[in-house]
């Protein structure tokens with residue numbers, strides 16, 4: 253370490269020349285980024301002299317000087333910084349940045365971490381200048397759900413408290429890494445009064461210092477809003493990304509809305525619940541394009557078509573209803589209820605088919621028996637088109653519903 257580096261008279265605010273060494277091990281080579289609490293530097297581990305430069309790479313986060321200059325703020329900043337060190341040191345997850353060292357030198361606090369080669373999600377969106385597509389956001393959000401589940405089920409549970417795009421990095425292997433555990437802390441009690449918020453991303457209860465695991469769910473919803481719209485969510489508001497980006501599906505819009513409810517009890521109860529909804533792919537309503545036109549040969553056929561159409565419409569509406577329920581509470585979906593509904597629809601359809609057969613039988617001069625009409629439905633002749641169309645339509649709808 254050079255004299256210059258160690259000189260206590262060196263004013264703490266003066267920039268230092270690169271490279272310089274910290275704690276006799278970490279060679280700081282460049283400035284990487286700067287946040288509200290700290291400055292992040294690129295560094296090298298001098299202990300790993302035999303390894304390639306790339307393998308020696310790491311990051312040194314220095315607690316900002318301005319936090320250290322005034323009484324209670326200084327103490328709070330130091331407390332948060334030390335807490336980050338302790339929280340991180342206790343965690344081991346592939347999507348959480350690994351901590352390598354922590355120390356205090358020349359009245360400054362440092363944290364050494366694994367280097368994440370990549371960008372944070374805020375930078376990424378700003379650079380591309382447009383929101384991310386839904387599929388990509390869902391993929392990242394599912395990974396974050398896994399991390400939140402890990403944190404929330406840790407012993408003791410850890411509340412991240414600062415989930416937002418600038419604290420989520422995507423490395424060059426497209427892997428998510430959470431950085432910045434500055435205000436994360438083990439959950440002690442709901443009366444734990446730490447009031448640190450990120451405007452737009454923190455839920456109402458965090459303003460009163462009552463963060464719980466559901467506060468992280470809110471922040472995830474708010475983060476999704478930013479990624480899907482390119483705009484920060486409004487503070488203390490239920491996020492509705494579809495209002496800003498009409499390309500967003502109702503399914504995702506409702507997930508974000510549920511996650512960002514102002515009342516914590518109205519949000520998803522845990523990360524696994526939002527993950528379930530994110531993984532769910534709502535069925536596409538069956539397309540009516542390209543269906544052959546029915547040649548209406550008689551008034552009975554017209555009635556039959558009309559009735560058949562009503563049934564199909566009813567089925568589509570039921571399907572739509574089911575989809576909405578699933579979005580609201582997919583994990584509570586009871587499959588047997590759905591099957592019951594389908595069976596009822598089947599019954600109705602059969603009744604209609606029977607009705608049409610009977611009508612046809614009575615219209616055609618008494619020589620045609622009901623059985624003969626049913627057989628004729630499998631025939632390719634013009635007369636048999638009507639019942640067959642109805643059967644085909646019912647089959648098509650059933651396939652889509654299944």
Ligand SMILES: Nc1ncnc2c1ncn2[C@@H]1O[C@H](COP(=O)(O)OP(=O)(O)OP(=O)(O)O)[C@@H](O)[C@H]1O
Pocket residue numbers: 284285286287288289290291292311313349365366367368369371372418419421431432433434
């Ligand atoms: N391990 C790392 N590897 C690479 N870049 C990192 C790493 N840690 C942080 N960064 C970058 O530095 C930025 C600031 O880091 P960090 O969020 O930890 O600082 P902060 O001052 O606590 O931020 P905040 O403004 O949220 O308080 C991050 O947004 C990220 O881009």
Ligand SMILES: [Mg+2]
Pocket residue numbers: 287288418419432
């Ligand atoms: Mg940060």
